[in-house]
Amino acid sequence: MLLIILGLALWIGAHFLKRLAPDLRARMGNSGKAVLGVMIVLGVVLMIIGYRGAEYVELWPKVQALVGINNLLMVFAFYLYAASGMKTAITRKIRHPQLTAIKTWAVAHLLVNGDLASLVLFGGLLAWAVVQVILVNRADRNWVRPAPVPMSREVMAVVGALVVTGIVMGIHNWLGVQPWG
Structure with a gap:
């Protein structure tokens, strides 16, 4: 710990x-x-x-029904991260897509990992991302929304998110963590 x-x-x-x-x-x-x-x-x-x-110290039991929600949130987190670099349509609505991706990733992991180490790790990174957004917004209150971009960038971000999700799930599986439930 x-x-x-x-x-x-x-x-x-x-x-x-x-x-x-x-x-x-x-x-x-x-x-x-x-x-x-x-x-x-x-x-x-x-x-x-x-x-x-x-050491595994259970705080709440794993709820199998949340595994699918976790996986969907992970696809969304990877999409947000890709969208931040490609300035897709969602970046015109979400000011901090990378930090929102971290928050989404952390919440997804907390849904399916109810142990103390997970709470410290994912909860700590979630708290960091929330505070980081507050600090950035205070430092620069004026947000200029990115200009619209071609739909091809949106498609590339979605495809990239799906590919990265598959790779990360494969790595989790290789490490002995079954992300599919």
Whole structure:
């Protein structure tokens, strides 16, 4: 559990630095990007190792009916992430599609994982994404909606989301976690 918490601390610290300590971040210059990148990668590695090694402490039972909802939410999360880069139609409605993707991903995982390690990991990342949206919105209250883009980008984002979902489900299966229920 300690590794999960340390990983979250590195992830959150690296992501919040720009918003909470902009002068420090500015003084770090371009080399600061590398430092923050290493912090983020190390944080992810620690979260994964910590999660895989955490003792299972059930807080609520798994509800089989929620597995399908989890999977649909995961497709939507991957779509949001793809849409953020491609500036599809949904980015004209959702200001922070990547952070919304993280929140969707976290909620989906909390629906089907009722253990303490999952609550700490996914709940921690959900809380980070919520606070990050608040901080970004406070720093820049004016949102300029992206211009409309061709429907082909929408199709590419949906296809990309389905492909990535299949790959991630395959990786979960390979790791011994059955994402299909």
